[in-house]
Amino acid sequence: DVTVTDPRARFETMRMLRTGAMRRITDAFGRFKALSFGARETRWSRGPDEVFSVTVGDDLETVLVDELAGLAIPALRDDFYRRYSEGDLLCYDLRKRERVGRGPIVLVEDSSGSMEGARYEAAKAIGLTLATTAMEHDRAFRALVFGGSGNYVEMPVTGMDEAVAYASTFLNSGGTDVGTPLLRAFDIIEGDELDMANADIVVITDGLVHLTPEWVQAFRERKDASGARVWTIVVDAEATPAIRSVSDRVATVVDLLDADSEQALSTLFADVATEPAN
Numbered sequence: 001d002v003t004v005t006d007p008r009a010r011f012e013t014m015r016m017l018r019t020g021a022m023r024r025i026t027d028a029f030g031r032f033k034a035l036s037f038g039a040r041e042t043r044w045s046r047g048p049d050e051v052f053s054v055t056v057g058d059d060l061e062t063v064l065v066d067e068l069a070g071l072a073i074p075a076l077r078d079d080f081y082r083r084y085s086e087g088d089l090l091c092y093d094l095r096k097r098e099r100v101g102r103g104p105i106v107l108v109e110d111s112s113g114s115m116e117g118a119r120y121e122a123a124k125a126i127g128l129t130l131a132t133t134a135m136e137h138d139r140a141f142r143a144l145v146f147g148g149s150g151n152y153v154e155m156p157v158t159g160m161d162e163a164v165a166y167a168s169t170f171l172n173s174g175g176t177d178v179g180t181p182l183l184r185a186f187d188i189i190e191g192d193e194l195d196m197a198n199a200d201i202v203v204i205t206d207g208l209v210h211l212t213p214e215w216v217q218a219f220r221e222r223k224d225a226s227g228a229r230v231w232t233i234v235v236d237a238e239a240t241p242a243i244r245s246v247s248d249r250v251a252t253v254v255d256l257l258d259a260d261s262e263q264a265l266s267t268l269f270a271d272v273a274t275e276p277a278n
Helices: 007-017 020-046 065-072 074-085 118-136 160-167 179-189 213-226 241-246 259-273
Strands: 050-057 089-095 105-110 141-146 152-156 200-205 229-235 249-253
Touching: 020 118, 020 259, 065 074, 065 089, 074 089, 105 118, 105 179, 118 141, 118 160, 118 200, 118 229, 118 259, 141 179, 152 160, 152 179, 179 200, 179 213, 200 241, 200 259, 213 241, 229 241, 229 259, 249 259
Parallel strands: 105 141, 105 200, 200 229, 229 249
Antiparallel strands: 050 089, 141 152
């Protein structure tokens, strides 16, 4: 077999990535990757920290303004530096969001006929961004690309070959059966062969799905028991009550260049990579 390390295979892969829809997917992926990186770095350093007390220390980023005012008064300057060297300045005590170990990311991607065109390209670019996020943080990633009536393809993504195969997979099927792949996602996160606890399930769809109240109730009970979180991105459509009923959060993306859509994706990328500290 020829692997991606073979120069001919690498050339063929790069040729595929620069043609037609694949080129547009990789262009959007580049933007989303930068957006994801920026969102995560902002969350690490300047996230929604909460002031809940005052302590003493030498952290100049959290030192009280009144303390810093002492630097402007010659008579107090030496005292400021002394207390700084001794870690005795008054500082805000913050409750922070932290980087914590997470389980896998399981992508449940709508590949029905109504997703053809720009919706398909947006879904793939978002999926590739999530796949690289998983790889960067040593998290397993699997894509469940689904159509109708129990029709889906399960694809792990751990490298270039698998990423290209995933990006090229479009079922273009009639109907939209999100229920079957969602249940399969729970089979994955509950499996014994991988550490699948505390997973993030990300659904990408145009929202045209139907779920019975009984199914939704059983799903929510299973989700709560597993500890998984379900995020849904609705592409170029309105979220249906069925989609909202199974999701912890729903983001709507209408135009990939729109500021509101970019903000929604930025929030999603940051939330999938982080979790509030206990």
